[in-house]
Amino acid sequence: MNFQKRLPTDVVQEHLDIFLKAPNSIYMGHIASASVLIYIAAQNNSVPVWFLWGWAVAQIVGYPILMEIWSRCCKKADRSAPDNHRWIDYMDLLCVFVGTTWGIMFFISLNEENAAHFAIQLSIAAGASSAAVRSLATFPRSFIVYSVPMLGLLVLRLLLMGGEFVLLGGLVAIFLFMLLVSGEGVMEAVSRYIAIKNENLDLADRFKKAADDADHANREKTRLLAAASHDLRQPIHAIGLYMETLPIAKMDGHSRQTLERIRNSLQTLTKLFNSLLDVSLLDAGKVKVRTSHFNLKPMLNSILDDYEPLAEIAHATLLLECDDAGVEADPVLLRRMVQNLLSNAIRYSNGGTVRLLAKGKEGDSLSIVVSDQGPGIPKEHQAVIFEEFSQLAKQKDPLADHKQDEMGQDKGLGLGLAIVRRLADLQSLTISIQSSDKGTSLAIEGLKQVAIPRKEVTQQNPMARIDALFARKHILVADDDPATLEATANLLRTWGCKVSLASGLDEIVPMTQCPDLLISDFSFEGQCTGLDIIEKARQIFEPALPAMIVSGDSSAQVQKLVENAGLLLVYKPVQPVQLRSALLEAFMSSQGEDEDAADRVKQTA
Template structure:
């Protein structure tokens, strides 16, 4: 074959190889493009599927949120209904319980035998336990429902501590315990009633678990706060139980046997934690088993430069409790409570006139020769009358500010403000006769 032909053939082969290579590359590119196209379609399908799954999940989540909100609303409504029910039930139960307290106290006045006095004492302690449990259940319900609104004022600790000492000193003497208070001139910002209840429950707990030694309640300034400490030499609390003591129904194993019947259900410190949280007061506990326990409550302090502007002390409780000849206007619409109160006051040598409403009270005063020395009234009276308004009407009728006391089972904080503004004392049912007698003596002093 001529050289020229060989050269042409070689050239054609190269051209053919180049064309084939180009075609193959083109086909590869088309194949890759097709693969990418298929991949894109698959990805789009997967994205669409995931998007639909996400939308479905969001719809379910939205429905769950709606269901949770409805459940929360139902739970809150049930809680409020429970609070209203307990408040109403407590008032209905406190009325006969109050009558029982007063009747038993009147019965104690006429007992001459040791056995009779012992039995009366047993009944009184049982009634006190029932009353404390009812009040505690109501307090827990109201605190959990968030309906408690603290009335924060400036509270002097010295008279508050003196009141607690008066309550617990007989128990301390009975158990042979030392019982000391150190308040100084400390004044704090808190709700007076709630702060007293907190300290009362802590001191009661300390007394219950202390067999020997004693209990000390003290206050000292720490910067902008006053730290109130309740120190006892009782059985102590194990470290792993020190937070559990604030839980409902938690009761320690070291209660003194004589206190076992009055130890309740272990709700006292649960109330303490709830009230402290409501007031924004920090509470803590430290303890050593076998050596004792310290409860610490931090309360905002009133600036020392303002202490002179306030009358921090309250009048001392009179030592005498003689009520002989005291004229009492009793305004109570419950027949059983009224009869029991009249009987009790009669044993205290008081002269009593009873009424069930505002109108009856005014008619009872028609005889101008009989002017009451003190008024005792329930808050919720017959014909829809209110005790506070009735006291105001009686005072206006007589033209003088007769000392007055509202005795009620109504736990409303607003009532406490109303009575305080009207210079009326307030006592919650069930009434403890000894406290009633002391308060009447204080009002008449």
């Protein structure tokens, strides 16, 4: 052990902390050993009384007091102070004092005539020096200046006694050497422990910094998606509405084919925007699960109807196997999951059969399975397909280019199955996969079965009343984008609606006919928002005027404001079928509220 070795400044505090964790039992051991030595020395007439009393006071009173003062001052000291080496220097002085006084006691009181006392004194010397390996080896110099004077004076005394005691003195000298070597090993172990601890702390700090950077980048990505998509959604939304008002009946075959290709491309672009929006909302933790009880069969029938044209273009056959089954789930999120699975199955079906199956499992659990007859997914890739922006190469077939052209689809972004997995996690559902060269089956598992709501069992198909329902409605549309305002108005008029327009808050004025519904954008010039538009309209017309927000701003703040206002929020770009469904839902809800109010009036009468 190097006597001149000085601890590096950056690890001094760690060594001090380790020493300060030593148990208080060290004090008790020191006092007990000192008391035994005082008793033995008192039996030896060659030991002066004044030395005995002085040594007793120093070891039983002075040493514990000095150690306690050192410990308290060291704990209160500034950990980052550059002069923390002084505490080790103070410990060196204290160890010189203790080691030297103990060595003098052994030198003066060692009595070879009393074998028992002689053995006890040697045992205390060996025990005290061995115990110091654990407590003082963190401070190399302190251990040396403690053990060398104590055992060195003992070796000197044995050598002076002559005879066979010379051999014993040599053994004690060897013991001292082994202690120094052992102390150096302990010191190296402590140094390695501190180095590993500091390295782990550094890794933890770097990991935390990397996690913070990743979180910041994720927030910036979400903010960028929301900001960029807002400006892009507006024209795409207007294009979709304009297309639905074109006089298709007057077009020739080539023009219709061109229009259909434009529509398909626009639908693909809309799906990409919706996927990015879903991911940004999931990243921001803004997707809320709103469970309800509903009949699963009508939902699956509706999804199959929506995807029948896509399957026809892909030369795929859609089959549904589902009886009436009540489930408890979020219908909006579950519908999106099934749509993504079905779209993926059609894409990779290679013209085969795509089967949509709902089946019960043990207990009250139910699963929705989407299977295709495509080429299958290799086992090593089955986990990858649920990662964002991950796609597998699709096998080429002779009709691939023609199908892609007709369907207006490119490779997409690889977000469909990733969104399915994240929506499943959000609802405590599981996604399982079975695949072979004969096809792939993806299942949504863990749906809770419930009794079918009565209103859905007796509900009649409302499609027969939709046209008449739209024809009677007066709709007020508010948007500060002229193209969107005009396109929305033209589309609503083709559905038979009467339309009034407003481009700002000052254009919300009294009318001869009260609107049945208000459709408003969220963002307007100045400080005005769609909520202000709706509030003023309800003040002018009626407090319960049905209203909905159609916005290109997908930020969490807008979502929360609209949700708190109890309004339906639809994100641009909106496909005409989506807008029609949203309007129908608003009309039916309004009609239901009117009927409930009429029933209450009748019951009161």
